[in-house]
Amino acid sequence: xxxxxWLLIIFVLASLLAxxxxxxxxxxxxxxxxxxxxxxxxxxxxxxxxxxxxGNPVNTFEDYKNEINNLFxxxxxxxxxxxxxxxxxxxxxxxxxxxxxxxxxxxxIKTGLDLSGGARALVxxxxxxxxxxxxxDLIAVTNERLNVYGLxxxxxxxxxxxxxxxHMLIEIAGSTPKELENLIAxxxxxxxxxxxxxxxxxxxxDVTYVARTGQEAGIYSCNVYQEGEICSFRFSxxxxxxxxxxxxxxxxxxxxxxxxxQYLDQKLDLYLDEKLTDSLFIGKDxxxxxxxxxxxxxxxxxxxxxxxYENALKEMKQLQTVLxxxxxxxxxxxxxxxxxxxxxxxxxxxxxxxAGIASILAVGLIIFLRxxxxxxSLAVLLTSLCEVIIILGVSALFNRNLDLPSIAxxxxxxxxxxxxQVIILDESQTxxxxxxxxxxxxxxxxxxxxxTTLFALLPLMWAGAGLLKxxxxxxxxxxxxxxxITRPAFSEIVKKILKE
Amino acid sequence: MTExxxxxxxxxxxxxxxKWYNKNYKFLLIIPLILILLSAIxxxxxxxxxxxxxxxxxxxxxxxxxxxFPHEEVNLNELKSHISKTSDDLTIRELSDFRSGKQKAIxxxxxxxxxxxxxxxxxxxxxxxxxxxNENSSIESTGSTLSQSFYxxxxxxxxxxxxxxxxxxxxxxxxxxxxxxxxxxxxxxPVILFFAGLIKIEIAIILGTIILLVNLGFYIKxxxxxxxxxxxxxxxxxxxLALVDFLGIKVSSAGIVAFxxxxxxxxxxxxxxxxRLLKRQGDLNKNLAGAFKTGLTMTxxxxxxxxxxxxxxxxxxxxxxxxxxxxxxxxxFDLPNTWITNAxxxxxxxxxxxxx
Numbered sequence: 001x002x003x004x005x006w007l008l009i010i011f012v013l014a015s016l017l018a019x020x021x022x023x024x025x026x027x028x029x030x031x032x033x034x035x036x037x038x039x040x041x042x043x044x045x046x047x048x049x050x051x052x053x054x055g056n057p058v059n060t061f062e063d064y065k066n067e068i069n070n071l072f073x074x075x076x077x078x079x080x081x082x083x084x085x086x087x088x089x090x091x092x093x094x095x096x097x098x099x100x101x102x103x104x105x106x107x108x109i110k111t112g113l114d115l116s117g118g119a120r121a122l123v124x125x126x127x128x129x130x131x132x133x134x135x136x137d138l139i140a141v142t143n144e145r146l147n148v149y150g151l152x153x154x155x156x157x158x159x160x161x162x163x164x165x166x167h168m169l170i171e172i173a174g175s176t177p178k179e180l181e182n183l184i185a186x187x188x189x190x191x192x193x194x195x196x197x198x199x200x201x202x203x204x205x206d207v208t209y210v211a212r213t214g215q216e217a218g219i220y221s222c223n224v225y226q227e228g229e230i231c232s233f234r235f236s237x238x239x240x241x242x243x244x245x246x247x248x249x250x251x252x253x254x255x256x257x258x259x260x261x262q263y264l265d266q267k268l269d270l271y272l273d274e275k276l277t278d279s280l281f282i283g284k285d286x287x288x289x290x291x292x293x294x295x296x297x298x299x300x301x302x303x304x305x306x307x308x309y310e311n312a313l314k315e316m317k318q319l320q321t322v323l324x325x326x327x328x329x330x331x332x333x334x335x336x337x338x339x340x341x342x343x344x345x346x347x348x349x350x351x352x353x354x355a356g357i358a359s360i361l362a363v364g365l366i367i368f369l370r371x372x373x374x375x376x377s378l379a380v381l382l383t384s385l386c387e388v389i390i391i392l393g394v395s396a397l398f399n400r401n402l403d404l405p406s407i408a409x410x411x412x413x414x415x416x417x418x419x420x421q422v423i424i425l426d427e428s429q430t431x432x433x434x435x436x437x438x439x440x441x442x443x444x445x446x447x448x449x450x451x452t453t454l455f456a457l458l459p460l461m462w463a464g465a466g467l468l469k470x471x472x473x474x475x476x477x478x479x480x481x482x483x484x485i486t487r488p489a490f491s492e493i494v495k496k497i498l499k500e
Numbered sequence: 501m502t503e504x505x506x507x508x509x510x511x512x513x514x515x516x517x518x519k520w521y522n523k524n525y526k527f528l529l530i531i532p533l534i535l536i537l538l539s540a541i542x543x544x545x546x547x548x549x550x551x552x553x554x555x556x557x558x559x560x561x562x563x564x565x566x567x568x569f570p571h572e573e574v575n576l577n578e579l580k581s582h583i584s585k586t587s588d589d590l591t592i593r594e595l596s597d598f599r600s601g602k603q604k605a606i607x608x609x610x611x612x613x614x615x616x617x618x619x620x621x622x623x624x625x626x627x628x629x630x631x632x633x634n635e636n637s638s639i640e641s642t643g644s645t646l647s648q649s650f651y652x653x654x655x656x657x658x659x660x661x662x663x664x665x666x667x668x669x670x671x672x673x674x675x676x677x678x679x680x681x682x683x684x685x686x687x688x689x690p691v692i693l694f695f696a697g698l699i700k701i702e703i704a705i706i707l708g709t710i711i712l713l714v715n716l717g718f719y720i721k722x723x724x725x726x727x728x729x730x731x732x733x734x735x736x737x738x739x740x741l742a743l744v745d746f747l748g749i750k751v752s753s754a755g756i757v758a759f760x761x762x763x764x765x766x767x768x769x770x771x772x773x774x775x776r777l778l779k780r781q782g783d784l785n786k787n788l789a790g791a792f793k794t795g796l797t798m799t800x801x802x803x804x805x806x807x808x809x810x811x812x813x814x815x816x817x818x819x820x821x822x823x824x825x826x827x828x829x830x831x832x833f834d835l836p837n838t839w840i841t842n843a844x845x846x847x848x849x850x851x852x853x854x855x856x
Contacts, residue, residue, distance in 0.1 A: 117634070122646065161653055164697055176634060335646040337614065340638040343569050347604065348817060354598075355812040355820075359805040366801045405757065408823055412761045415805070419768045419798045426794035445775045448672045452771070453764040455664035459657035460760065463650075471757055 008489035011481075012386050015393020019107050026059050027051045027085065031153060031174045032100035039082075039097040041213065042089045049085040050101060064101055072096040100174055108396040112403025112470065115349060117342025119176040121184055122159075123168045126331040130166045132158070138168055138328060142184065145325045149183055149317060151176070161462065167335065176339060179314055185334050186318070189327040191271045192294075194250050194282075199268065200243035203326025208292075209238040210323050217320070219312050222305055229305045231312035234297035237323060244290040252288040257281075270296065272322065277315075296323070352407060360384055363418055371425060375497045380421050383490045384414050390481045391474055406470035413478020416453060420446045420482060424491050428498055435498075439491045450483045518785055525844050532841040535833075536735055539742030546745040553741065557750040560651045562644025563611035564620060567595075569636045570628065573603045582627045583608070583620070596815045607818065614641035652701055654756040659708040661760055662737075663687050665767060666715055666730045673774055674723040683715055724849040725778060729770040732842035736766040739837070740830040749826075754819040758826035765802065766830060769795040769838045777846055784850060792839060799838075803831050 027049040033040050050058055053067045071078065073095060080091040091097060113120050123138075124130060130138065135158045146154045153173045160166050170184060177183070190202030200206035211217040217235035224230075239247065254264040264287055267279040278298045298319060300311030360381055368377040391410055395402055420442075427442035428435060453475070460472035547553060558565050568574075576592050583590060590610040594603045612620065617639065625631055632639075642650075667684055674680055690711065694704040719727035740762060744751065776791040777784065810824035 117638075161649065164701075165649070178633075333643075334614070335643040336641065338638070338640040339634060340640070341567070341569065341635050343635065344567060344605070344638055351598065351813050351816050352820070355809045358812055359808045362804045362808045363801045366797070366804060370797050404754070404819060408754065408757060408761075408820075411809075411823075412764065415761075415802055416764060416768060418801055418805070419765070422794060422798045422801065423772055426790070426797070441775070441779070445772050448668070448771045448775065449764075449768045451671075452665050452668040452767050455668055456661035456760065456763050458664065459660040460757070463653040463657040468753065468757060 002489075002492045004488040004492045008386060008485055011390050011393075011485055015390045015396075018393040018397045019109055019389075021108055026057070027104060028058055028061070028064055028101040029104050030084075030099050031102045032151065033098065037098040038091055038093055039089075039099050042091055043087060044082065044084070044089050044097070044099060048087075049104065050082055051085060052083045054081050055083075059103075061101070061103055068096045102174055109392055110396075110399060110401050111345060111349075112401035112406070113171055113173065113338070113340055114404045115345030115402065116173060117340050117345060118153075118171065118173040119180055119340070120172075120336070120338045121170045121180070121334055122336040123170065123184060123332050123334050124165065126333040128330065130168075132166065134330070135166050135168060138332075141325055141328055142168065142170065145183065145188070145321050146170075146172070148321050148324050149177075179318065180339070181334060181337060182318060183321070185332045186322070187273050187328050187331050188322040188325065189271075189273050190319070190322045193269045193271060194254070194266050197250050199247050199250055200239055201327070202323045204324070205326075206240055206243040207237050207323050208240050210320050211235045211237065212320055217316070219309060219316070222308060225301060225308075228301055228303040229308040230299050230301045231305070231308040232297060232299040233312045233316040234295050235316060235320060236293055236295045239292045239294060241290075241292075244292045247286075248288050248290040251282060251286055254282075254287060256284055268294075270298075272319065277319070348404075356388075356411075360414075367422075367425075371429075373497065376425065376494065379490060379493045379497065380418065380425075383421060383486050383493075384417055386489075387414060387417050387478055387481055387486050390485065391478050394477050394481075395474065400473065401470070402474075403470050405468045406474040409471040409474030409476075410478060412471075412475045413482065416449065416479055417482045417486070420449070420487050421490055424487065424494060428491070428494050435495060439495070442491065443488070446483060446487060450479055453479055514789070518789070522785060525847060528840050529844050532735060532836055535739055535836065539739045542742040542746050543738075546742075554745060554751045554755075555748060556651065557752045557755075558609045558611055558647075559640075559642060559752045559754075560647050560654075561611050562613070562642050562647035563609065564614060564617055564639065564641045566608045566620070566624070566632075566640075567638040568606045568608070568624070568628075568632065569604070570606060571630065571636075574606055574628070576606065579606070579608075579624075579627055583623050593818075595817070598812050598815050601815075604816070611644075614643055617641055650753060652705070654753060656701055656705050656708070658756065658759060659705055659712065660691065661763055662734075663708060663712055663715070665733065665763055666712065666719075666726075669729045669767070669771070670715075670719065670723060670726045672771070673725040673729070673778065674719075676722065679718065679722050683718060687711055687715065725774050725846055728842045728845040728849070729767065729774055731845070732770050732837045733763060733766050735841055736830055736833050736837045737762065739833040740826065743829050743833075744826060749822065751826075752819065752822060755822045755826055758823040759830075761823070762827060762830035765827070766834045766837070769798055769834060770842050772798070773838060773842060774846060777850060784847065788843060788847065792843075795838060796835075799831055799835055803828065806831065 030044060030046055030048050030050060033044055033046050050064070052058060053064070054071075056063075056067060058064045058067060071080065075094065077092045077094045080093060080097065082089045082091070082097070123142075125134070125138075139156050139158060143154065143156050146156075151172055155171045157169055158166060159169045172180070188202065192199045192201075212235070217233075219231050219233045222229055222231040251264060254266050257263045257265045260281070262284055263281040264284055266282070268282055269276055270278045270280070278296075280295075280297065296319060298312075298315050300308055300313070300315045302308035302311050363384075364377040364381045367380050368374055371377075388410060391413065392402075394400075395406070400406070423445055424439065424442045427438040457472045457475055460468050543553065576594060580590065580592050590608065592606060592608050595605040595607060596603050608620075608624070610620070621632055621639075667687055670680055670683060690699065690704055690707040693699045694701065699707070716727060716730060719730060737759065740759070744755075749755070772795060773788075773791045776787050806824050806828050810821065810828060813824065814821040
């Protein structure tokens with residue numbers, strides 16, 4: 001057999017290996033787990049595989065949802081046994097565990113957000129253009145912020161688009177919290193002031209430790225309030241020496257509160273992004289003392305207790321995050337925010353697969369009608385299939401995400417592929433010149449169309465903040481594979497079939 | 501090879517057609533000319549009415565698009581009247597299963613500013629009776645400044661693609677290294693200036709278009725085969741644009757990508773035609789007939805494949821529907837543009853060349 005056909009076989013096999021991992025495990029992978037949750041405390045960790053809940057095996061997302069919805073929410077705490085690939089974890093809780101799960105991927109093909117669900121945000125500074133350095137700083141802080149908050153599957157990178165503006169592109173796979181917008185865009189300027197003077201600000205210079213779990217942080221009471229409920233939280237923080245000294249200096253100048261003699265006459269006001277979020281009484285013994293322990297408190301309201309609880313939790317987490325990571329040097333603007341449900345992607349892939357198969361079969365039919373040899377039809381179908389496999393294999397190998405534009409690119413590549421195959425078929429059927437020379441001419445034409453399409457696609461690598469890059473890349477991979485691997489092999493196969 | 505009666509009849513009709521074609525092919529050019537004229541009129545009228553060349557959807561104008569997977573089937577009209585209180589220019593459509601026709605999802609699109617997402621969401625939630633979360637809904641929002649920036653970039657990408665494609669065509673079919681070098685340099689200069697940040701994108705677009713026209717002028721003078729390919733590809737694009745405008749299709753960024761794909765597809769048949777006529781010895785008409793058979797197969801397979809794909813995906817994905825529709829229109833126009841426009845110009849040029 002000809003070396004060109006061998007080349008094709010090698011590439012196809014290599015691609016198949018790249019796509020399909022050789023292990024077949026069942027269960028659901030934990031994709032996200034909140035660090036200050038009971039689940040985390042009991043030993044559940046990200047990337048562990050859940051095999052069963054309360055003895056019932058869970059293999060799909062549906063299984064997991066059904067189990068959890070059957071059990072929660074309940075009034076009293078119940079025992080929840082979660083068996084993972086490494087351990088068995090028992091929780092006593094009256095709420096669904098704060099984890100996100102995803103199905104173990106059957107292939108190594110990673111799908112982009114439009115297909116697997118998640119969130120994407122394009123962020124820039126309000127009113128000014130970001131320099132490369134500023135962008136890098138922004139990315140570092142945002143990365144830390146999202147990690148502290150508990151989001152792990154986060155990709156943040158700088159993008160420049162054709163108009164020269166710099167943006168930060170954040171991509172988070174899987175389910176995202178509702179507060180994502182706040183989390184990303186809040187400048188996060190936190191200041192604790194007494195009167196007009198700042199005692200300390202958020203960030204590691206002033207705040208050396210922020211309690212996030214256990215006794216030192218959490219919701220401590222809920223009460224009826226106006227027409228709904230209010231839940232209050234508190235968590236303690238430690239101040240640096242410098243901040244503590246400042247605290248001493250400023251409190252030294254205060255007097256005792258007339259109506260509440262255990263407290264000083266001014267409060268510690270907490271400001272987030274210049275809005276007052278809370279005012280704390282300062283105990284009179286703290287006057288002039290370099291205290292390093294401060295308890296931050298606040299609250300959240302809602303129409304029901306559940307809502308109030310959720311909101312309080314939200315507020316607390318945001319404050320904690322901002323105190324840990326400090327503030328951003330400029331105000332941010334989210335220019336594009338997409339939150340995508342995974343349901344859409346699943347349907348989409350199914351639809352496209354069926355449509356793809358139907359299309360290629362239709363093509364095979366026409367080839368048969370025109371050339372009257374079923375073997376030629378099969379050769380065309382096989383070649384196109386090989387091209388798809390190789391494109392997917394290369395994508396899997398280079399960890400490229402397959403998103404909607406990429407799939408459009410695969411369609412484009414297959415389309416030009418079929419065109420080229422028809423050219424080869426026709427050239428091989430004319431009677432002037434030898435078969436070899438005719439095939440050569442066909443390949444010349446194909447090379448011409450290849451280079452044209454290649455250059456026509458290049459601008460897409462940068463246009464639109466690179467969001468359409470996937471299209472350009474898969475098409476280029478597809479047509480390059482075609483020109484150098486699949487179509488030469490196809491011409492050899494055609495030669496063989498026609499010699500019969 | 502034995503000749504059957506069928507073959508004889510076929511040959512006879514082919515010969516008759518071939519004779520007629522040989523005499524009258526120049527007049528066939530009227531057809532694409534009329535099409536181009538109609539397209540021009542449509543585009544001009546459209547521009548006057550809308551101040552732009554295409555209808556843009558929310559991904560290019562800015563706005564919010566919400567896709568909801570409802571618990572049970574939703575009546576679109578009721579939903580629309582419930583929400584319209586906060587926004588005009590709101591469109592609602594449904595995505596349904598190809599086989600059963602059942603409603604799978606609803607898509608709500610409005611050019612509202614992304615800051616209005618929450619009020620829009622609460623209106624929808626009020627109507628549905630349940631909350632929208634990460635699982636039962638997808639929300640895409642784009643600020644209008646960003647969208648407009650995307651649009652301009654995509655337009656520039658289109659112009660660049662066209663220019664590069666034209667350069668490659670000249671490279672393949674043109675003669676004279678000097679001409680090729682000069683034109684490559686002229687075309688690349690504004691691109692380099694732009695990427696170096698020395699000129700703004702709007703200027704780059706205008707310069708790019710002017711240079712494209714200048715190049716075309718040079719092609720017409722020095723390499724008619726190249727000019728024929730470029731004119732044919734442009735005519736294809738132009739006619740497709742006009743029909744898309746006429747049909748009122750709201751183009752998204754995916755739609756503009758479809759136009760880019762079209763450049764590649766339509767040029768395929770033109771390059772094949774030109775190569776066969778220029779580089780093959782033998783009778784011009786015979787080569788043309790052979791090329792036509794090949795090209796027809798090429799374009800027909802693409803048309804049928806895309807039609808099948810369109811039928812199967814149109815009820816479910818707006819993006820795919822748009823891409824396939826634009827491709828289908830473009831491929832349909834490619835047939836007259838390659839086989840009348842390009843072929844007639846090329847044949848004319850070659851035959852007048854052979855006479856002298």
